[in-house]
Amino acid sequence: MRIVSPQPNKARIAPLAVLPVFFDLIDKRVIAIGGSEPATWKIELLAAAGAHVQVLAPVETWCQELIALAESGTAAGSISLVDCHWAPSDLSGAALAVADIEDDDEAAAFVDAARHEGVPCNVIDRPAFCQFQFGAIVNRSPVVIGVSTAGAAPILGQAVRRRIETLLPHTLSAWARLAQDVRGAVMAQLDAGPQRRAFWEKLAERAFGDAGPTAADARITGAGKTPAPGRVTLVGAGPGDADLLTIKAVRALQSADVILFDDLVSAEVLELARREAKRLLVGKRAARESCKQEDINAMMLNLARQGKHVVRLKSGDPMIFGRAGEEIDMLERHGIAVAVVPGVTAALALASRLNLSLTHRDHAQSVRFVTGHSRRGGLPETLNWQALSDPATTSVYYMSRRTLPEIVSRLGAQGMSLETPAVIAGNVGRADEQVWRGTVGEAVAAVTAFPLSAPTIFAVGDALKRADSGRLALVASA
Structure with missing residues (x-):
């Protein structure tokens, strides 16, 4: 029988500059x-x-x-x-x-x-x-990764190695050793096919979590039949720029079975998630139909009870006006393990965007993150406006697009100068970011240029002074 090689345009694998091989040198x-x-x-x-x-x-x-x-x-x-x-x-x-x-x-x-x-x-x-x-080496032995550029660009190879290093937890070594130790038992106790595959897939998923293996992970009896207990990780997606994600956040996304993500989470952040993970939009946003918090809680609970790793992906930081406290309380009441991965909150993203210190020691001795939106839709009734009117405190009002005029009125009533520096920012860290800088007195007119649906923050305080006296007009970042 004659075997004919496939045509070049039908090749199953693209050309390789070198063939990666691994030498066994033990006792050689x-x-x-x-x-x-x-x-x-x-x-x-x-x-x-x-x-x-x-x-x-x-x-x-x-x-x-x-x-x-x-x-x-x-x-x-x-x-x-x-x-x-x-x-x-x-x-x-x-x-x-x-x-x-x-x-x-x-x-x-x-x-x-x-x-x-x-x-x-x-x-x-x-x-x-x-x-x-x-080549450049990533060592999680017995997992060993080699990176080669065939001598064309060694520095690029090192950069690739560093990127891989950030994605692989150091506990991966322990998981790989566990796989070696239990392989014989898996072969003996579990049927070939779905049962074995379920065990190895579950071990592989847990290997990209935050912790090393436990004694429970080595148990073989019944593996693949009884789902492992599920868990939920609240992950901060930051303001939108995927480069601002923490390494721990990327690892959580890579190990997720299901991702419940906010409307403001960017596509480039979702691109870093595990390909097989199911993605469900559960966003809540001004002037748009929103998913009820009770429905989100029910989804997290039901999915975790199915043994899945659920990532609740929130824009900014989960613990800053993200209703994380309610979700954590609910999950813990039902015995579901919860972990939190912090993210860059909008106020800090804005400060880095403008190269401004919110606590410049010549101008501010404290910083406040203030909600500009209560459950009823207006300003919370419990805010201490006398304290907030102190220009030596940098105050950042979240979700303040609709309530900004009232914020300015309350501050003025407490004696804050209308010449106090102010910043309005919408869609911070995203392609359609808008930033305005001026004074408190000018802010009411300036905010009308911001869409009602844009997540908007309003920052006030002497620390926001520019080095020059000019005004930065409304800016739309490309």
């Missing part, structure tokens, strides 16, 4: 030639992989880092220093060979000797003399 002999600092880094890496590294180099070329490494020992493998020049016969029987050689003729001789002995070789920072490359 590896040759390293050279005692320089670059060689020392490779030697330490090889020993960490369990190799017995024999370093061949004249003693006068041994750097202090290499000597200290050999004397202190390594967590795995071993290092032995040999005061000699290398010879082709030294490579016989080695699993790998690495060299720090600058001379082209000597490097070529090293490669020829390695090929003769069938030993994969690498000349450090000399791609033309390398049969394999050391």
Whole structure:
């Protein structure tokens, strides 16, 4: 029978610059030639992989880092220093060979000797003399991730490694070791197919949570039949810019089964969520039909009782005017585990946007976050307007688009100067952001340029003074 390769335009995998492979070096002999600092880094890496590294180099070329490494020992493998020049016969029987050689003729001789002995070789920072490359490494052993740019852009490879590092919890190592430990029992006790898959999928999901495994995670009997207890994580999505998410927030999104998200959560934040996660919009927004809080509570409770990890994704910070207290109380009353991941709240996003300190010590000794919207729709009746009229306190009124004129009236009635600096901001941190700067007396007219449906904050206080005396008119950020 003749097998015909598919046409190039029907390839199942795109071309690879290099083939990623992983060497098992445990108890294997590896040759390293050279005692320089670059060689020392490779030697330490090889020993960490369990190799017995024999370093061949004249003693006068041994750097202090290499000597200290050999004397202190390594967590795995071993290092032995040999005061000699290398010879082709030294490579016989080695699993790998690495060299720090600058001379082209000597490097070529090293490669020829390695090929003769069938030993994969690498000349450090000399791609033309390398049969394999050391990529950037993310170490969550036994989970090991290698990043290569095929020598084209090593700094870019390091940047990719750093990005992956932020996404992978350090507890992933413990979860991977648990998987190793229970693999035999899973194979023996669980039927092939859905039951085994359910166990491994649940373990994998929990591995991207906030904690390491417990004894309960290692139990096999009944796994895949009885759902694990569900949980809810309240996550702050910040003002909209995905780069302002915390690492912990990204991890929560990556481990979610269901995401209940606010109307103000940006698409770029949702893009970081686990692809398989179900996404449900439960937003509450001025001048629009909203999901009732009672319905949101019921959804969270029902989904968690099904054993799901529910992420309640809130714009800004969950604990700042986000009704998180009500949700936490309800879930805890029903025995559902709740965790909170903070986010950047709108007032702080605005301060960074304008490069203003809300507590500049020459102008303000405190800051207040004040709700500008009560359950009945107007200003809360319990606000202390005398305290709020102090210009040495920076006050930021949330949800204040409709109530701003009354806020100004109340402040003026308490004696606050209408020349006190003020800022109005809508859709902070989003593409359609609007910012106005002026005085309290000018704010009532200025707020009419802000849509009623835009989430709007109103900041007041001497700390908001500009370095110059000019006015920043209404700005729409592109």
